[in-house]
Every structure is written in structure tokens, then in C-alpha cells.
Amino acid sequence: MPHDLPMVLCIPARNEAALLPALLTAVGDLSGDRDLLHVCLYLDDCRDGSSALLQRIEPTLPFRLTVAHGSATDGPNAGAARAAAVAMGLAILDGGDGLIFTTDADSLPRRDWLLAGCRALAEADVVAGRIVRTDAVGDPQATRIEQFYDRLHRYRRTIDPVPWEARDTHHFGGGANLAIRASAYRAMGGFLHLPSGEDGRLLDDAARAGLRVRRDGAMVVETSSRRSGRSVGGLAGLLLSLDRGDRPRMADPRGSSWQWRGQASARESFASIDQLGTRTVLAERLGLAADHVLGVARDCPNAEAFAMRVVPPPTVHDGLVSLDEAEDILTGLEEQRCEIAA
Known part of the structure; x- marks a missing residue:
């Protein structure tokens, strides 16, 4: 059962020293067996003191932490950074099976996040959890788009139901809230080195490989609505576009x-x-x-x-x-x- 497998939480971070303490506090408060959890932080060309911060607080953390450093010679690449973070987790699993969780440095998993992910992975191979923007009230247009796509996905499952889908399902699949079996990740080759959209591509590739992809609203991570994205595209780009008054267009x-x-x-x-x-x-x-x-x-x-x-x-x-x-x-x-x- 997934509840008994080792878990690695893999997080890329780029100049996030101001946010890392809150993230690590939230991780320390997670319900579940922390003896099974190992946190991997990949510092992606960080130049803001993140490394020194982690060295100071690591002895106080109630979980195992591994930190690695990388340099982005060609500029930020979200896919490469996330793949590097997961590679750290795979090295810890040392060829064995386990559960891989991913989130972002500006995000806070809710207390039951790991437990919800374990339950979901008992039904599926890959799980995309729900991402909630903590200050969504200030972005009503973005919220409206998210609600539309959630409705659209629920409609999809009424005409094409699959047994592994969650009852409380949703549309979005982002790297701030993903869980995947290590065996499935290895089989499909993992995150591609894309400047953005590596998370959605992983979910698409998983389905095309025949893996069971579940979108589960019970697995919740809260994230910010900041406009200063660490990569090209993504949520920050969408919010900035809406701020400019761009009218969204979507597939019929x-x-x-x-x-x-x-x-x-x-x-x-x-x-x-x-x-x-x-x-x-x-x-x-x-x-x-x-x-x-x-x-x-x-x-x-x-x-x-x-x-x-x-x-x-x-x-x-x-x-x-x-x-x-x-x-x-x-x-x-x-x-x-x-x-x-x-």
C-alpha cells in the first residue's frame, strides 16, 4: 500500500529565501509518518542567501532534508529545475519504489496533503492536486477561468468516465501539487526540460503511456498570486496578461x-x-x-x-x-x- 512506501518531497527553488521558512514549517506540520519522508530542495542558481538560511535551520527541522545546488547557464528553466529536484529524490530511493511529491517554494501544502496523496495513489499512478490561490479574491477573472475549466473537466468525466478519477475532481495540473509513483516516473522519463509547462506535459505523457492520471480536489496546496514568475509563462504570466486587460480565448x-x-x-x-x-x-x-x-x-x-x-x-x-x-x-x-x- 502507498501508505507504507518511502516518500520524497522534491522542491525546486530560485531565490526564495524569504519564503522557504514558511514552506518548511508547513512541511513539518504535515500529518503522517515523517520517518517515511525525505525532503529534497534543489537551489536553482540561488544568489539570495538560501543556502546559508537552510544550513542554519536544518538542525531544527522534524524531517530529513537534502539540499543540492545548480547553476542555470542558459537562464531559468522550470522543467530542468523540477527534473533536477526529482532526480535527488530518485537517488534517495536508490532504485526502489516510493512516492514522489512536488511543490513550489511559494506554496504551502495543507496539513493532510501527504495523506490525501497517498490515498489518491492507491487508486492511480499520477495525481494532480488542487492548487488554491490564497489571495484569489483580488483576481476575479482568473478565478472565473479556473471555475470554467473545472466545470469543463467534470463534464468530460460525465461523457468519458474512468474508475480512477476522484469524485471531487478538477482541471488544473501544476507542479506545485503533483504526486507520482517512482516506478511510473522512471518508466515515462520524467519532467522534460521545458521553460514552462513541464507539469502539464508530464500529465499528458503519462496518459498517453497508459498510466492512470487522477485529478483529486482533496489534495490541496495553497499558492500565491504573485506576478513575478520564476520562469517564462505559467500562472504569473496569465495574471499579468489579465492585468493588462487581455481577453482570454479558449478552445470551443x-x-x-x-x-x-x-x-x-x-x-x-x-x-x-x-x-x-x-x-x-x-x-x-x-x-x-x-x-x-x-x-x-x-x-x-x-x-x-x-x-x-x-x-x-x-x-x-x-x-x-x-x-x-x-x-x-x-x-x-x-x-x-x-x-x-x-
Whole structure:
């Protein structure tokens, strides 16, 4: 059971000396067996006294701490820093299985964070927890976008349900709140060295590999709404864009609905895909050749991987719409679903 496995908490930090004490205090207050927990801090080209700070406070910490230093010769790279932090954790696990947790230096995990992550990893291979902005009241537009995407993901799971999904599910998947089995991380190669978006890419790659990706609202981390991001893109970039008055544009939910319905059909078809009739029906639905569908299936270890790989991007309703339009379209889709269910 995951509750009995060693846990490594892997955190990249870049010039975060002012925030590290609060983070480490929150980690020290986490519920669970701290004998199983080892915290790994990767100081990414830090020049603000973070190292000296950690040397002073390490003897007072109620958990094991390992610190490593790196230099960013080509500038900040969120993916490389996060991968380096996890590499520290993998070295501690020394080839054995365990549970990897990730967060950020400007974030505070809630007291039951590890326990919630362990429970979630009993059902899945990768877990994206909920990230709550502590001062979200000051950013109503960003909150509205987050609520829209949460609604959209819940709608997705009504038309394409999977047994490992959390009842309290959500959309977002960020490195400030992820948990993954070490064996799964090794199998898929880990975080790519991307300037930003390495966390979302990890979740996409995990699903395409056939791993069970769960988005669990019970696993909560609080984070800031600061505008001074440590990497290009990400939350800080979105908030700055909204501050400038940029109007958000998002994919038409009708296109997403088409894609998710196709994935549901692909899951149902996988077990009998060798039958010509099964793959012909699926191919016609997806606008593909039956031989192509069979070829993809033969390269997939399970139905999850097949569903994620075989369904193409939507060819209908494939444009961008305003947030107002997206919300109205989603409301219509939800109402249609309720009518069908009734």
C-alpha cells in the first residue's frame, strides 16, 4: 500500500529565501509518518542567501532534508529545475519504489496533503492536486477561468468516465501539487526540460503511456498570486496578461466534447479492436482508416493509452471562443447531458 512506501518531497527553488521558512514549517506540520519522508530542495542558481538560511535551520527541522545546488547557464528553466529536484529524490530511493511529491517554494501544502496523496495513489499512478490561490479574491477573472475549466473537466468525466478519477475532481495540473509513483516516473522519463509547462506535459505523457492520471480536489496546496514568475509563462504570466486587460480565448467546448466522446468510444472498443467491425465503426467515427486504428492499438499497452493516442484533435468546432461564449456553450452541453441522463 502507498501508505507504507518511502516518500520524497522534491522542491525546486530560485531565490526564495524569504519564503522557504514558511514552506518548511508547513512541511513539518504535515500529518503522517515523517520517518517515511525525505525532503529534497534543489537551489536553482540561488544568489539570495538560501543556502546559508537552510544550513542554519536544518538542525531544527522534524524531517530529513537534502539540499543540492545548480547553476542555470542558459537562464531559468522550470522543467530542468523540477527534473533536477526529482532526480535527488530518485537517488534517495536508490532504485526502489516510493512516492514522489512536488511543490513550489511559494506554496504551502495543507496539513493532510501527504495523506490525501497517498490515498489518491492507491487508486492511480499520477495525481494532480488542487492548487488554491490564497489571495484569489483580488483576481476575479482568473478565478472565473479556473471555475470554467473545472466545470469543463467534470463534464468530460460525465461523457468519458474512468474508475480512477476522484469524485471531487478538477482541471488544473501544476507542479506545485503533483504526486507520482517512482516506478511510473522512471518508466515515462520524467519532467522534460521545458521553460514552462513541464507539469502539464508530464500529465499528458503519462496518459498517453497508459498510466492512470487522477485529478483529486482533496489534495490541496495553497499558492500565491504573485506576478513575478520564476520562469517564462505559467500562472504569473496569465495574471499579468489579465492585468493588462487581455481577453482570454479558449478552445470551443464543443470540439473538446467531440474529442472526449471519441476517447470514450476508443476505450470501449479496445478489447475487441481485432474485430474488423469494431475498428471500422470506430474509424468512421474518428475520420480515420481502419488499418490505422488497428496499428495504433497494437502499440498501446491498454485502453487508456489507446484512447489518448488514437483520437485526433477535433475537426469540428476547432476554433477559439471568448470566455463568455465558452461558458454559454458549456452550459448547453451540460443541459443536453442532463436531458440524456433523465
